[in-house]
Every structure is written in C-alpha cells, then in structure tokens.
Amino acid sequence: METSQERRLVPIAPAPESGNVEQEHEAERVAPDPPAMKRKRTMTLVACDGCRRRRTKCDGKRPRCGQCIRKGEECQYEAGEGETVLLALKKKYRNLESEHARYKELFYLLRTRPARDANEILHRLRTAEEPLTM
The missing domain is CATH 4.10.240.10 (Zn(2)-C6 fungal-type DNA-binding domain)
Structure with missing residues (x-):
C-alpha cells in the first residue's frame, strides 16, 4: 500500500495549449444554452x-x-x-372536542341529579331533534 507521500496527483483538466490564457477564460465565462425548461405543474x-x-x-x-x-x-x-385540508381537519377537530365536552356535561348531569330531574332531562332529550341544543 502506498503512502500519501508516494501517491502522485493526476491533473483534473489538461493544461491550456495556446499561450492566450485570457481568451480561454473568456470562453469559460460564457454560459452554455440553458436546458429546455419543463412546464411547471x-x-x-x-x-x-x-x-x-x-x-x-x-x-x-x-x-x-x-x-x-x-x-x-x-x-x-x-x-x-x-x-387547506389541514385547516379543515383542525376545524373539525375543534368542533368534535366541543361536542364531546357538551356530551360529558350531559352525562355528568344525568349521573349527579336526582332521579326526578334526570328523568326530566331524558324526556327532553327524547323529544328534542338535536340533543345538545336543549
């Protein structure tokens, strides 16, 4: 295995053949034609x-x-x-959270109220079209 001191470096580009280096640098500065632009979706x-x-x-x-x-x-x-879809999902999530909180409150009332009050709540639930609007 050869060491880094023994290794020879290979030139990347050939040395310029003509003596006019300025002309060669000018040719490098001119940009080639850009590739055909793809139509953006x-x-x-x-x-x-x-x-x-x-x-x-x-x-x-x-x-x-x-x-x-x-x-x-x-x-x-x-x-x-x-x-956006993300905003719609966030809005839907907030609405579901709110609805869930109202149902939890309703169940809490049914559990903690006296039987007579709980029956009145159940009766109102059965007659209401939308239970959470009562």
Missing part, C-alpha cells in the same frame, strides 16, 4: 373527495372539478373554498 390546494378516493389529478375547480364533470359524478370538498 399547477398545484391544487385541495382535491375533491372523489379525486382523492380515485387518486387522480384534481384541478380544484368549484363547484365541480374537471374529473368529476368528465365522469359524471358528484363533486364534494372536505375543505371550504380557500381552506
């Missing part, structure tokens, strides 16, 4: 539920995207217009 913030399920490219048009129009399907979006 447009990004859609939110794909409709159908395109997400089918895993197809959605153009994000509302009320119906191009894919759903072509397929003759209903087009629904989980997120509102101008809203």
Whole structure:
C-alpha cells in the first residue's frame, strides 16, 4: 500500500495549449444554452373527495372539478373554498372536542341529579331533534 507521500496527483483538466490564457477564460465565462425548461405543474390546494378516493389529478375547480364533470359524478370538498385540508381537519377537530365536552356535561348531569330531574332531562332529550341544543 502506498503512502500519501508516494501517491502522485493526476491533473483534473489538461493544461491550456495556446499561450492566450485570457481568451480561454473568456470562453469559460460564457454560459452554455440553458436546458429546455419543463412546464411547471399547477398545484391544487385541495382535491375533491372523489379525486382523492380515485387518486387522480384534481384541478380544484368549484363547484365541480374537471374529473368529476368528465365522469359524471358528484363533486364534494372536505375543505371550504380557500381552506387547506389541514385547516379543515383542525376545524373539525375543534368542533368534535366541543361536542364531546357538551356530551360529558350531559352525562355528568344525568349521573349527579336526582332521579326526578334526570328523568326530566331524558324526556327532553327524547323529544328534542338535536340533543345538545336543549
């Protein structure tokens, strides 16, 4: 095995042949033609539920995207217009947290109130269309 002192370095580029070094440096400074630019894909913030399920490219048009129009399907979006999927999920999470807290409060009332009051609450629950609005 040879040591680093014995190793010979190989030049990276050949030495210039002509004596005019300035001309060669000028030729290096001129940029070659840029490669053909690829067309940039447009990004859609939110794909409709159908395109997400089918895993197809959605153009994000509302009320119906191009894919759903072509397929003759209903087009629904989980997120509102101008809203990302992440924001829609956070909003949904906050709503579920709030609803969960109201149900916990309702069960707490049913457990801790006297039987007569609990029966009244149950009666109101059965007659209400939306239990948490009572």
